[in-house]
Amino acid sequence: MERSEHGNRSDTNTDYLFQLLCFLKLHTYTRVQVSIDICGVDYPSRKRRFEVVYNLLSTRYNSRIRVQTSADEVTRISPVVSIFPSAGRWEREVWDMFGVSSINHPDLRRISTDYGFEGHPLRKDLPLSGYVEVRYDDPEKRVVSEPIEMTQEFRYFDFASPWEQRSDG
Amino acid sequence: MFLRRVARPLMMMAKVKETTGIVGLDVVPNAREVLINLYNKTLEEIKAVPEDEGYRKAVESFTRHRLKVCHEEKDWESIEKRLGCGQVEELIEEAKDELKLIGHMIVWKPWGIPDDYECEVIENDAPVPKHIPLHRPGPLPEEFYKTLDAVSTSTLEDAVSRSKKDESAIASGKQQSK
Numbered sequence: 001m002e003r004s005e006h007g008n009r010s011d012t013n014t015d016y017l018f019q020l021l022c023f024l025k026l027h028t029y030t031r032v033q034v035s036i037d038i039c040g041v042d043y044p045s046r047k048r049r050f051e052v053v054y055n056l057l058s059t060r061y062n063s064r065i066r067v068q069t070s071a072d073e074v075t076r077i078s079p080v081v082s083i084f085p086s087a088g089r090w091e092r093e094v095w096d097m098f099g100v101s102s103i104n105h106p107d108l109r110r111i112s113t114d115y116g117f118e119g120h121p122l123r124k125d126l127p128l129s130g131y132v133e134v135r136y137d138d139p140e141k142r143v144v145s146e147p148i149e150m151t152q153e154f155r156y157f158d159f160a161s162p163w164e165q166r167s168d169g
Numbered sequence: 170m171f172l173r174r175v176a177r178p179l180m181m182m183a184k185v186k187e188t189t190g191i192v193g194l195d196v197v198p199n200a201r202e203v204l205i206n207l208y209n210k211t212l213e214e215i216k217a218v219p220e221d222e223g224y225r226k227a228v229e230s231f232t233r234h235r236l237k238v239c240h241e242e243k244d245w246e247s248i249e250k251r252l253g254c255g256q257v258e259e260l261i262e263e264a265k266d267e268l269k270l271i272g273h274m275i276v277w278k279p280w281g282i283p284d285d286y287e288c289e290v291i292e293n294d295a296p297v298p299k300h301i302p303l304h305r306p307g308p309l310p311e312e313f314y315k316t317l318d319a320v321s322t323s324t325l326e327d328a329v330s331r332s333k334k335d336e337s338a339i340a341s342g343k344q345q346s347k
Contacts, residue, residue: 016279019273019277019279022270022273023270023273025266026266026267026269026270026273027266027267027270028228028231028263028264028266028267029227029231029309029313029316031263031266060255060259061309
């Protein structure tokens with residue numbers, strides 16, 4: 001399944017992801033040697049809620065292609081680190097932010113969240129301010145995490161026009 | 170001194186390439202022989218692929234074309250100019266990668282796509298706003314189109330849908346992205 005617009009996008013099945021990327025990298029007419037970005041998207045309304053997006057670039061033919069696969073919370077995608085070595089950190093980030101893990105990944109650890117952080121931040125069900133806050137506690141002489149306490153309730157601005165200032169809450 | 174006088178007319182015959190201009194890609198002095206070896210090896214390995222697969226037809230088509238050019242032209246400069254596919258060192262890289270890929274394909278066996286399989290292509294004609302630059306990829310080497318013709322107007326009665334779904338998707342994607 002493919003879409004052609006300002007750029008080309010190709011959807012694939014998670015089973016064939018590694019093979020497709022390997023083909024794209026090695027075949028003479030699709031020399032896609034550079035992986036620009038790997039990211040995830042969360043569509044909570046779908047059954048397979050996450051979509052992992054691989055942005056790729058072919059310097060030989062000056063063209064980009066985007067390959068997308070869908071995954072749910074328990075699907076494990078195959079790591080593409082052996083094809084694109086730069087993908088190591090991106091896959092760690094997808095794991096950290098969304099919870100989409102990889103089979104046999106050489107190094108799957110958290111990359112952007114705090115050391116004891118539970119949860120995956122970029123999922124749509126984790127609220128913007130999170131669940132815990134951390135502060136340095138002087139009597140105990142260490143950093144403690146406590147459930148979050150916000151003095152002001154979250155304000156949602158929904159202006160009809162930028163000049164009207166009617167805010168609810 | 171006597172050796173230098175003898176060596177100078179010999180040096181004039183083939184221009185020595187100083188550098189490829191690409192970091193990490195070294196000059197290969199006997200590029201033509203290496204290329205001929207690699208292409209012959211490719212044609213040997215591709216025999217393990219079933220006969221009517223689009224992949225096999227495509228690889229054989231462009232490998233034979235490149236091999237023919239390599240046989241006909243004697244030095245690397247005319248090979249580069251005639252093929253139009255970049256430097257001979259890049260051609261060597263491409264040939265090596267293609268050999269690796271054939272090895273993978275033989276293991277994975279992505280054959281046997283049914284004849285009426287059509288890739289669902291969603292066309293999105295949304296106009297791009299004028300201030301956004303569009304980077305259209307340059308024209309592909311002409312042997313790509315010859316290969317595409319060789320695959321689509323195959324000797325058997327079936328058309329493009331016979332070929333591997335990835336290749337047809339990529340080929341149509343490349344053409345549409347131009």
